[in-house]
Amino acid sequence: MKQNPLQNRYINESIKGKGEKAVENEHLIERAKKGDLQAYSHLITYYSPIVERFAYQMGNSFADIPDITQEVFIRVYRFLDGFSYAKFTTWLYKITLNVSRDFKRKENQHNNRVKKIGNEPSENVITPQGRILRQEEDRMLHECIQKLDGKYQIPIILYYFHEKKYEEMAEILSINLSTVKTRLLRGKNLLKKELEEAEKREGRLNG
Amino acid sequence: MDDKMLEKRMELLNQSYKKIPDQTNPSDIIQAIKQEGKSQKKRPLIHWPYVASFIGVLLIGAVLILQLTMDEPGRQNGNQADFAGESDQRLQREIEDAKAQYELRKTQAMERLGFTEVIFNSTVIAREAGRHLTYIESIPKRDFSNERKVEWVKRASEELDQILATPDVMMKNLKAPLSKEEAEVWMDDFIKKEQDVLPRYEDVLNDYKEYWKPHVENGKFNMKEFNHMKNDYPPKLWLLRDGIFNNAVKLTYNSETDRLETTLDVEYFRMITNREALPEGYELYLITRFDPVIQAGELTGTWKEAADRLMEYEKMLKELPDNSRFRVEVKHEYNLLYQYFTDGNVYQPIFDERDELKSHVEETYRYIMKEYPDYTTSLHLKEVYEELRRMNFVKPDRWVQKTPVILSSEAEEIYKD
Numbered sequence: 001m002k003q004n005p006l007q008n009r010y011i012n013e014s015i016k017g018k019g020e021k022a023v024e025n026e027h028l029i030e031r032a033k034k035g036d037l038q039a040y041s042h043l044i045t046y047y048s049p050i051v052e053r054f055a056y057q058m059g060n061s062f063a064d065i066p067d068i069t070q071e072v073f074i075r076v077y078r079f080l081d082g083f084s085y086a087k088f089t090t091w092l093y094k095i096t097l098n099v100s101r102d103f104k105r106k107e108n109q110h111n112n113r114v115k116k117i118g119n120e121p122s123e124n125v126i127t128p129q130g131r132i133l134r135q136e137e138d139r140m141l142h143e144c145i146q147k148l149d150g151k152y153q154i155p156i157i158l159y160y161f162h163e164k165k166y167e168e169m170a171e172i173l174s175i176n177l178s179t180v181k182t183r184l185l186r187g188k189n190l191l192k193k194e195l196e197e198a199e200k201r202e203g204r205l206n207g
Numbered sequence: 208m209d210d211k212m213l214e215k216r217m218e219l220l221n222q223s224y225k226k227i228p229d230q231t232n233p234s235d236i237i238q239a240i241k242q243e244g245k246s247q248k249k250r251p252l253i254h255w256p257y258v259a260s261f262i263g264v265l266l267i268g269a270v271l272i273l274q275l276t277m278d279e280p281g282r283q284n285g286n287q288a289d290f291a292g293e294s295d296q297r298l299q300r301e302i303e304d305a306k307a308q309y310e311l312r313k314t315q316a317m318e319r320l321g322f323t324e325v326i327f328n329s330t331v332i333a334r335e336a337g338r339h340l341t342y343i344e345s346i347p348k349r350d351f352s353n354e355r356k357v358e359w360v361k362r363a364s365e366e367l368d369q370i371l372a373t374p375d376v377m378m379k380n381l382k383a384p385l386s387k388e389e390a391e392v393w394m395d396d397f398i399k400k401e402q403d404v405l406p407r408y409e410d411v412l413n414d415y416k417e418y419w420k421p422h423v424e425n426g427k428f429n430m431k432e433f434n435h436m437k438n439d440y441p442p443k444l445w446l447l448r449d450g451i452f453n454n455a456v457k458l459t460y461n462s463e464t465d466r467l468e469t470t471l472d473v474e475y476f477r478m479i480t481n482r483e484a485l486p487e488g489y490e491l492y493l494i495t496r497f498d499p500v501i502q503a504g505e506l507t508g509t510w511k512e513a514a515d516r517l518m519e520y521e522k523m524l525k526e527l528p529d530n531s532r533f534r535v536e537v538k539h540e541y542n543l544l545y546q547y548f549t550d551g552n553v554y555q556p557i558f559d560e561r562d563e564l565k566s567h568v569e570e571t572y573r574y575i576m577k578e579y580p581d582y583t584t585s586l587h588l589k590e591v592y593e594e595l596r597r598m599n600f601v602k603p604d605r606w607v608q609k610t611p612v613i614l615s616s617e618a619e620e621i622y623k624d
């Protein structure tokens with residue numbers, strides 16, 4: 001089968017496109033470091049989808065995502081002077097992780113108080129997941145991921161949904177490389193088990 | 208479920224995630240950034256005094272003295288089988304290696320902190336490392352086998368690494384979760400080192416006033432602007448700035464003293480370190496240590512912030528073990544702050560001239576009862592509140608309030624049993 005003669009051109013342009021974007025972002029970061037808020041605004045436009053997705057994947061309420069994202073970019077701006085481009089995304093993920101944890105902690109405190117005064121949230125309340133993830137299977141998997149302990153959940157998210165390599169995960173999480181690999185493997189096994197049980201509860205068989 | 212099926216499901220979920228609409232409006236964030244510097248807590252007038260620490264060296268000395276006095280008889284004159292010349296050379300090599308390591312680590316520490324040699328030599332870190340090196344050099348003079356001496360030199364060299372580890376190295380190496388015992392030692396070391404370097408940065412920075420003063424706007428120091436002018440600064444100032452950033456040092460301007468002041472940058476610390484590494488009580492302790500709510504006898508922030516801090520102290524007292532070296536200090540801070548809520552202080556009484564509870568203090572009581580219903584402190588303050596409410600919030604003639612005792616969780620377990 002003859003290869004499409006344009007294919008290499010498409011591939012090269014796609015790679016070139018990525019390379020150009022990386023160079024552009026590097027310049028934006030340098031300008032933002034010098035106080036150029038317009039440059040920083042462009043960076044926010046580019047990176048905010050990543051931050052939003054990561055925050056949501058970690059189990060934050062959809063309604064909290066704008067607040068979390070705002071806090072992330074405020075903190076990133078504060079520490080921007082210390083970043084090189086190569087480290088920028090690592091910092092972005094680190095900060096998102098920290099802000100997300102802080103928000104979750106506050107939310108847990110609130111939920112504990114709500115339960116205490118007898119307004120226990122019903123297990124059957126329809127969460128907004130239904131409006132955000134349309135497919136039942138996706139919702140189920142998303143909820144199974146939420147049930148994982150944080151130390152397994154985060155490597156799973158970074159690996160599958162953000163294509164992070166082990167080395168970058170180790171930097172983001174401030175753990176050793178071997179610990180990343182162990183947690184990823186264990187997390188995958190736990191997730192499979194969780195998913196199988198969820199499907200059984202739903203009355204489905206999945207081979 | 209096999210791996211392939213899981214991969215497929217994850218891929219589908221990933222596609223669904225990418226379809227979720229974005230919610231961020233960059234201009235809102237830019238606006239928030241512009242507003243960021245405008246509200247800031249009042250900076251404390253009193254610096255944290257730094258105290259020279261000899262404990263590490265004393266401990267090492269004590270261990271060695273114990274070894275000397277408890278050594279087995281008959282070995283004091285060395286192993287007869289040693290080939291004296293060869294083992295002497297080995298000992299010398301180890302000592303030379305230790306000295307070379309000392310020089311290397313010292314240079315690295317200076318670079319990491321951004322200090323000149325003169326400034327670095329004035330730190331406790333440098334003095335302690337110097338004493339340790341003197342001890343290493345004195346080992347050959349001791350009347351023990353060379354084998355034993357080599358062991359001591361190696362151990363002392365490892366301790367040199369720890370002594371010369373700067374705060375940034377300590378933070379980066381904080382990866383695996385620490386036990387409470389390990390956290391005690393780590394925290395003590397980290398705080399001492401930060402307290403050692405913070406005043407040095409202040410003193411040196413205030414020598415470079417002509418460079419940073421132009422970046423004080425409306426009584427606030429604009430760190431970003433200061434960083435922009437990098438190329439105009441002397442190299443030593445720029446190295447210093449790198450040291451400040453990497454070692455979690457935060458700069459603020461004190462308009463009353465016209466000086467830049469330093470404290471721990473807690474946000475940076477939390478960003479750099481593995482959040483799972485320190486047990487919760489210890490992380491809280493670090494945060495509160497460098498961000499006091501009471502200075503010169505008055506609250507540095509709002510009553511609500513003081514209320515949050517009071518609860519944090521309770522949490523710490525529950526988390527810290529009974530033998531924690533930080534417990535006494537936290538207990539003292541807790542007691543003092545609790546009394547502020549029941550009795551006020553000289554500058555901020557809680558009752559007005561008609562002996563009525565001030566409205567903002569009453570609000571804070573209600574805030575505590577609502578936000579922290581499970582806390583022991585909250586239950587006690589609720590009783591205080593009820594007592595005042597029965598008197599229409601007028602201070603009774605006899606007004607004596609006791610501070611609750613907060614037990615550690617390990618003590619609570621014992622009492623439960």
